[in-house]
Amino acid sequence: MEKPIRIIPLGGLGEIGKNCLVLEWDQQLLVIDAGIIFPEESVYGVDLVAPDFSYILERKDRVVGVILTHGHEDHIGALPILLDKIDAPVYGTPLTLGLARHKLEDAGVKEFRLFPVEAGGTLHTGPYSLRFVHVCHSIPDGVGLIIETPGGTIVHTGDFKIDQTPVDAIPTQLELFALYGKDTLLLLSDSTNVDREGYSISEKEVGEKLEVIFFRAQGRIFIATFASHIHRIQQILYLSQRFGRKVIFAGKRLEENTLIAQRLGYLHVPPDLVIPLSRMRDYPDEELTIITTGSQGEPMSVLYRVASGEHKQLKIREGDTVIISSRPVPGNERAIARILNQLFMAGAQVFYQEIAPVHTSGHAHREELKLIINLIKPRFFMPLHGEFLHLVFHSQLAKRLGIPRERIILAQNGDVVELNGKGFSVVEHLDTEDVMVSGKGVGDIGPQILRERIRMSRFGTVVVLILLAPQEPRLVAPPMVIARGLSEEGEAMEKELQGLVEELLETQPQLLEDPEELKETVQRALKRHLGKSLNRRPLIIPLVARPQ
Ligand SMILES: [Zn+2]
Ligand SMILES: [Zn+2]
Structure with missing residues (x-):
């Protein structure tokens, strides 16, 4: 067959x-x-x-x-x-x-x-x-x-x-x-x-629209695009050359990608066109184009930091033109809208896909x-x-x-x-099952860890430490409670929870015989209490230690 x-x-x-x-x-x-x-x-x-x-x-x-x-x-x-x-x-x-x-x-x-x-x-x-x-x-x-x-x-x-x-x-x-x-x-x-x-519009047509913006711009031009969009970058380089502007690549990914593309012959960078950010002050505003990443509103990106005023060397000022040369990936709209607002507020003239065909x-x-x-x-x-x-x-x-x-x-x-x-x-x-990557860990985060992270970030964390005497069912010190991310009145909250644990141990002294049972009971009691009093469900970590 x-x-x-x-x-x-x-x-x-x-x-x-x-x-x-x-x-x-x-x-x-x-x-x-x-x-x-x-x-x-x-x-x-x-x-x-x-x-x-x-x-x-x-x-x-x-x-x-x-x-x-x-x-x-x-x-x-x-x-x-x-x-x-x-x-x-x-x-x-x-x-x-x-x-x-x-x-x-x-x-x-x-x-x-x-x-x-x-x-x-x-x-x-x-x-x-x-x-x-x-x-x-x-x-x-x-x-x-x-x-x-x-x-x-x-x-x-x-x-x-x-x-x-x-x-x-x-x-x-x-x-x-x-x-x-x-x-x-x-x-x-x-x-x-x-x-x-x-039909989708041609990349060349985007270049023509950018040309009009370049023609009119009086001050610096900031243009945000994907670091892998080599042809868009190529068009920006040629336009900058024609209009007598030097180009600054602001962003590590941009520098890396353009270098790879240039080495392999996919990007032509005219000699003396690109300058490092440190030389920006040597040129008047109307002779500068700054290409950045962050067109999706990513919080660590150059555009984000520029728009929010967090970037050390690059601050938006009146007379700047900013072009967002990309389309929001679904889900990023709000982050981008925030950046647009900040750019307008700083006095920039801003072009983005909804008002001008600066992307295809x-x-x-x-x-x-x-x-x-x-x-x-x-x-x-x-x-x-x-x-x-x-x-x-x-x-x-x-x-x-x-x-x-x-x-x-x-x-x-x-x-x-x-x-x-x-x-x-x-x-x-x-x-x-999706494999989640967090920092250097690949696949070590599953649904359980995610649930814990969600709890911690939504409701905070409570740690309860109970020290038992060696070989004897009694405490060597009062129980300790540490609450983080739960309430501004942290100390009062810790006291309150500590009182609750003490009361529990007084009414149920037999718990001191069984550390495992003790942990579970403490966890249940705190969960019930915080649920009732605050309607919150923090991550509760009871620790019971008995020195040998
Ligand atoms: Zn693709
Ligand atoms: Zn794809």
């Missing part, structure tokens, strides 16, 4: 982030992307979230390759976590691998094997033959994939848009999709912007998505890279373009989809 192709999304479905898809034919695994997602503000102390790689780790000797479609965090961010556990060759275009290498070295991963493949080039690994197809996106050197497997051809668009006038003059290679995507069994396509009609998306709008489906005419269709509503919209779109409902795969993270020429089925659903 014909062996099916197995398609296992480990991340990226029902969310925009932590993309990771496993293809498996005859038990040989091809991993496409290993990304992360940034948690919402409300996730306590979790820096980022990675996919659950258990399925891959259980089969780590059968991974024939990890393919990276492009260098965004939601596609390469979890690579250090994956390569810490498996030894597999990694393939991607030169810029993608340049950024991946930096990330791996930064994370202290000692051994890894990176193999560059040029866009347009091919790769054979295990039973798979791949062709890397150049696609336009908000980072250079992105690719879609045409993957020939013994079970049929699979086309993966990667994150893409169809830009007819890209900054590097290399449009999406539609001709390769048309030529090699014939007889495609399955199309996997980017769903991010399926709810936006028409890197993801295809609906008409571009239709074009790809009609060009490939796949037998089966599976939407990727989107929240669930995007995946549903994209499925409906495919259906309208003539793909019958029974050949549309609306999957979820953890689904194990088996596909052959005749049909598909979800044969299993993996029990996947």
